[in-house]
Amino acid sequence: xxxxxxQFNSTFSIDCVVFGFDEGELKILLIERNEEPFxxxxxxxxxxxEENESLDQSASRIxxxxxxxxxxxxxxxxxxxxxxxxxxxxVVSIAYYALLRLGGDKALKPISSYAKKxxxxxxxxxxxxxxxxxxxxxxxxxxxKRRIKHQPIAFELLPEKFTLTQLxxxxxxxxxxxxxxxxxxxxxxxxxVLKDLEEKQQGxxxxxxxxxxxxxxxxAKLFGKEISF
Amino acid sequence: xxxxxxQFNSTFSIDCVVFGFDEGELKILLIERNEEPFxxxxxxxxxxxEENESLDQSASRIxxxxxxxxxxxxxxxxxxxxxxxxxxxxVVSIAYYALLRLGGDKALKPISSYAKKxxxxxxxxxxxxxxxxxxxxxxxxxxxKRRIKHQPIAFELLPEKFTLTQLxxxxxxxxxxxxxxxxxxxxxxxxxVLKDLEEKQQGxxxxxxxxxxxxxxxxAKLFGKEISF
DNA sequence: GCAAAAGTGTTCATGATACACCCATGA
DNA sequence: TCATGGGTGTATCATGAACACTTTTGC
Numbered sequence: 221x222x223x224x225x226x227q228f229n230s231t232f233s234i235d236c237v238v239f240g241f242d243e244g245e246l247k248i249l250l251i252e253r254n255e256e257p258f259x260x261x262x263x264x265x266x267x268x269x270e271e272n273e274s275l276d277q278s279a280s281r282i283x284x285x286x287x288x289x290x291x292x293x294x295x296x297x298x299x300x301x302x303x304x305x306x307x308x309x310x311v312v313s314i315a316y317y318a319l320l321r322l323g324g325d326k327a328l329k330p331i332s333s334y335a336k337k338x339x340x341x342x343x344x345x346x347x348x349x350x351x352x353x354x355x356x357x358x359x360x361x362x363x364x365k366r367r368i369k370h371q372p373i374a375f376e377l378l379p380e381k382f383t384l385t386q387l388x389x390x391x392x393x394x395x396x397x398x399x400x401x402x403x404x405x406x407x408x409x410x411x412x413v414l415k416d417l418e419e420k421q422q423g424x425x426x427x428x429x430x431x432x433x434x435x436x437x438x439x440a441k442l443f444g445k446e447i448s449f
Numbered sequence: 450x451x452x453x454x455x456q457f458n459s460t461f462s463i464d465c466v467v468f469g470f471d472e473g474e475l476k477i478l479l480i481e482r483n484e485e486p487f488x489x490x491x492x493x494x495x496x497x498x499e500e501n502e503s504l505d506q507s508a509s510r511i512x513x514x515x516x517x518x519x520x521x522x523x524x525x526x527x528x529x530x531x532x533x534x535x536x537x538x539x540v541v542s543i544a545y546y547a548l549l550r551l552g553g554d555k556a557l558k559p560i561s562s563y564a565k566k567x568x569x570x571x572x573x574x575x576x577x578x579x580x581x582x583x584x585x586x587x588x589x590x591x592x593x594k595r596r597i598k599h600q601p602i603a604f605e606l607l608p609e610k611f612t613l614t615q616l617x618x619x620x621x622x623x624x625x626x627x628x629x630x631x632x633x634x635x636x637x638x639x640x641x642v643l644k645d646l647e648e649k650q651q652g653x654x655x656x657x658x659x660x661x662x663x664x665x666x667x668x669a670k671l672f673g674k675e676i677s678f
Numbered sequence: 679g680c681a682a683a684a685g686t687g688t689t690c691a692t693g694a695t696a697c698a699c700c701c702a703t704g705a
Numbered sequence: 706t707c708a709t710g711g712g713t714g715t716a717t718c719a720t721g722a723a724c725a726c727t728t729t730t731g732c
Contacts, residue, residue, distance in 0.1 A: 232461060232530075232541055271539060275530035299528040299543050301461075301504035310500060312461055312541075314528050385683075402686070403722065426682045427729040614710075631713070632695065655709040656702040 232312045234279045235266035235353065236294070237360035238286075240322035240340055241377035246393045247322070247340040248357065249286065250349075257307045258350035264357065265338070266313065279316040286338060287320070293376040294318040297363045298356075305352045317360045319376035368394050369449055372413065375434040381417060383429035384408065391449075411447060413439040461541045463508045464495035464582065465523070466589035467515075469551035469569055470606035475622045476551070476569040477586065478515070479578075486536045487579035493586065494567070495542065508545040515567060516549070522605040523547040526592045527585075534581045546589045548605035597623050598678055601642070604663040610646060612658035613637065620678075640676065642668040 238249040250262045265286050269278045275296060283292050294316050301312040322340065341347070343361065346354075367373050374390045375382075388404045408414060415435045420428035439447075467478035479491045494515050498507045504525060512521050523545050530541040551569070570576070572590065575583075596602050603619045604611075617633050637643060644664045649657035668676075 269530070269541075272532060274532055275528065275541070296528060299504065299525065301498070301543065303501060303503055312498075312504070312543075314530065314541075383684090400722075400724085401684090402724085405685080406687090407721085424683085425731045427684050427731090429684060612711085629696075630711090631697085634712080635714095636694090653710085654704045656704090656711050658711055 231268060231309070232314060233266055233268050234275065234282055234316060235264045235300075235313045235356055236279060236282060236316045236318055237264060237357055238283065238318045238320065239343075239364065239377065240320055241390055241393070242322040242340070244389050244393065246343050248343055248346075249338055250341050250347075251286075251338045253350060261350040262341075262347045263350035264353045269314075275314050279314075279318075283318055289320065292318050292320050293373070295363075295367075298359050300352060300356060302352065313356070315356050315360060317364060319364075319373055321377060321379050365394060370447060372434060372439060372447070372449070374449070381419070381431040381433055383421060383431060385429060387432075408449075411439075411449075412442065460497060460538070461543060462495055462497050463504065463511055463545060464493045464529075464542045464585055465508060465511060465545045465547055466493060466586055467512065467547045467549065468572075468593065468606065469549055470619055470622070471551040471569070473618050473622065475572050477572055477575075478567055479570050479576075480515075480567045482579060490579040491570075491576045492579035493582045498543075504543050508543075508547075512547055518549065521547050521549050522602070524592075524596075527588050529581060529585060531581065542585070544585050544589060546593060548593075548602060550606060550608050594623060599676060601663060601668060601676070601678070603678070610648070610660040610662055612650060612660060614658060616661075637678075640678075641671065 236249075240247050240249065249265060251265050253259055253261050253263050265282060267278070267282050267285075269275060273281065276294070279294050279296070280290070280292070283294065284290055296314060296316050299312060299314045303310065305311065305313070343357075346357070348354075349357065364373065368391065374387060374394075377390050378386055384405050385401075387408065388399055388401065391404070392399055413435050414432045415438075417431045417433055419431045421431060422428070465478075469476050469478065478494060480494050482488055482490050482492050494511060496507070496511050496514075498504065499510075502510065505523075508523055508525070509519070509521070512523065513519055525543060525545050528541060528543045532539065534540065534542070572586075575586070577583075578586065593602065597620065603616060603623075606619050607615055613634050614630075616637065617628055617630065620633070621628055642664050643661045644667075646660045646662055648660045650660060651657070
């Protein structure tokens with residue numbers, strides 16, 4: 221049966237824009253390539269899709285190999301297929317963005333070794349990227365800018381317990397503009413999806429802020445999928 | 450160089466959800482398949498991407514072969530890659546939606562012959578579709594529902610000269626809800642991107658409506674890309 | 679006591695919604 | 706003259722935007 225399909229030398233890959241938020245900065249995970257082409261260049265983590273895995277599975281696998289983490293929030297957002305985007309042949313790349321909580325215990329534990337090293341790099345300070353990865357990144361950033369206005373994705377970038385100021389910070393960095401503190405809090409709390417943990421920040425040298433938690437159940441109940449953050 | 454790439458029996462294709470609006474109804478173009486698998490089933494128009502064309506080019510080509518038209522408004526929106534979505538092997542499909550003006554002179558002039566016939570079918574009355582095409586359609590419809598709220602895509606479904614009632618109809622059918630006539634007109638006109646042609650409808654058996662035209666230049670000037678229709 | 683961030687309300691402008699009647703035309 | 710859709714305005718409500726000071730805490 222299989223030989224019925226038309227065929228030429230082509231393949232497809234996944235590339236991931238992995239966003240992390242740390243100390244008020246939005247970063248992405250870049251790897252320094254070990255192999256030609258673009259040896260020694262910085263690139264988005266990515267890999268070839270294997271025969272027996274779906275695209276989503278492949279993206280999860282790549283992230284797992286890279287970070288040792290599972291259950292990362294990811295979404296497919298665009299597919300890049302210009303004829304000459306890969307110097308060694310026709311490679312169509314399906315792009316995903318991922319969001320994860322940085323800081324604290326979760327250091328990177330890379331499993332695979334196709335990269336010399338992986339690094340978190342501030343999105344405002346990106347080096348020149350291999351292939352068409354700059355384009356892929358740009359579109360990914362644009363995507364989460366839109367997304368964060370209507371879906372509760374900001375919480376994926378924060379620890380489970382967070383302060384309202386940290387949350388506002390995520391919005392400010394992603395949207396790249398200052399927001400009004402009072403209006404932000406009023407609006408956020410008005411959705412009724414933040415649970416006041418009646419618990420304070422620890423170890424800060426100033427007034428400790430209240431910790432909140434995103435209440436997923438309540439969110440799902442109130443709004444199927446739609447809201448305007 | 451080319452043999453460096455990992456490879457297995459796989460390929461990629463484009464599938465298109467081609468929307469057309471006619472007499473108050475939203476329709477899509479379906480073809481009846483001529484070949485196995487799913488011979489005699491209805492399916493979305495689509496084809497294998499060729500070696501020397503980008504994804505966008507491929508989508509345009511497919512639409513051109515199918516309709517004889519060029520310069521159709523299209524956008525890539527999702528890529529479907531489940532392992533068993535195609536019974537003959539691994540086929541990853543990149544989905545596009547297209548919008549075009551129906552009615553009047555523009556009958557279909559199919560060029561290719563992989564289909565027995567192509568038909569416009571009301572989206573409320575779709576038959577069972579081949580492969581995972583129902584899923585592809587669902588996601589496409591969802592996409593234009595969102596899109597129409599922020600981008601001027603409704604005009605792509607109308608003739609160059611249209612009445613406000615026709616425009617409202619497009620919104621109502623895509624969003625699947627009634628809108629208030631006065632509020633709709635007020636809002637639409639307030640954007641300042643509709644040009645009053647000082648010309649009336651012809652050949653109607655009731656009061657003729659004013660014809661308008663979408664003013665692309667003015668739109669581009671006023672709003673880079675963003676607006677809330 | 680001071681530095682640093684937490685926390686808190688009101689006013690105003692704008693946009694969204696609800697709602698009903700007269701007008702022009704062709705048959 | 707009647708059937709059909711074209712065309713119009715106002716009042717109310719909800720939401721978003723602007724804006725500054727007091728409180729708490731650790732050092």
